[in-house]
Amino acid sequence: MVTHDALSASYGERVLFLKDGRMFNEIRKGEKARDIFYHEILGVLSLLGGEKPC
DSSP, rough: OSSSHHHHHHTTHHHHHEETEEEEEEOOTTTSSSHHHHHHHHHHHHOOOOOOOO
């Protein structure tokens, strides 16, 4: 699945993060609860950042 939605991504077992066409990070759910994994995803997204406004 490809998504920009952290909640949807938290249902997967592995999440790959792309930035500028390259792999930025990868995290795996493993034995963690889904809500913990969701917050982990949000943490990586906060590091990834977004577009700078013009």
